[in-house]
Amino acid sequence: VPDTTPATDLDGVLRAHGHRVTRQRRLVWEALRGSDRHLTVDELAADLSNDVDIASIYRTLGLFEELGVARVSRFHDDGASRWESAHPDEHFHLVCTRCGEVDHHVGSLVANIRSHLEEGHGFEVADVDLAVRGTCARCRAGSDEA
């Protein structure tokens, strides 16, 4: 299910902030958008192995995050960050500890959290990062993927 995100005009965003449009940035962007999964830097590097150096991938992802077009999470305990292109709908992550799958769950929940905190506690919410670990329906049904 590639091309999850509505077409973001990467070139425009870059130029609007005074950054240059480079082949590498376009490639990283396409790799991010072309996947429906959360990608580790290693996975991105594998995709782009001969085209973009891993150091540039890191720098590019950092820039994308700054520009608000990409998002990181660290919900796996293997120490590796996972990236996705920024999604317009706020969502949270369902992490299955059995099969490793990470699903998005879109709903009003994140908005509820925001307003709850803004109104009740004077906390100005910038970013809600909600990860739920557990066992997904598929894994619960079939005992495992033996």
Add this chain to the structure above:
Amino acid sequence: VPDTTPATDLDGVLRAHGHRVTRQRRLVWEALRGSDRHLTVDELAADLSNDVDIASIYRTLGLFEELGVARVSRFHDDGASRWESAHPDEHFHLVCTRCGEVDHHVGSLVANIRSHLEEGHGFEVADVDLAVRGTCARCRAGSDEA
């Protein structure tokens, strides 16, 4: 505000699972419980510098997590894990990106998330990890801590 957590019988928990009670495990446990903050391993190591080797701190924390008496989070983007003794009330973390403080927010929200997912989606929830980044009320009031 030390001693946040109700007295957990560490010795009992360890023995119940066939682990040995050692001086180091007691010391790490006291250091964890004696702080109201989330501690990095470095901070723990500083507290216990001449008493417990850092490798043993890592191993001990891993064991504590397995036993359910300690909890890790990685909501700071500095790559360092932060530990706290397991709290009986489910809560989520308010991370102020201005002053770095991490507050707990206890409420029904986590329970809501649980039931929402269990009932609606067949997802068996093991662990809810909710981090909200933003600016705390104190930092919003006084411009900064200059």
Add this chain to the structure above:
DNA sequence: TTGATTGCAAATGCTTTGCAGCCGC
């Protein structure tokens, strides 16, 4: 042309691991 950006390689920092000696049981 010019300075932002890249590639390469070295370095950093957190965390893990192998192993000999130690200590709880």
Add this chain to the structure above:
DNA sequence: GCGGCTGCAAAGCATTTGCAATCAA
């Protein structure tokens, strides 16, 4: 005494950084 634990030092990995060459504007 036995086997689990610890300390020490040496890896392991993900990520960052210095620097000369490259390329977008």
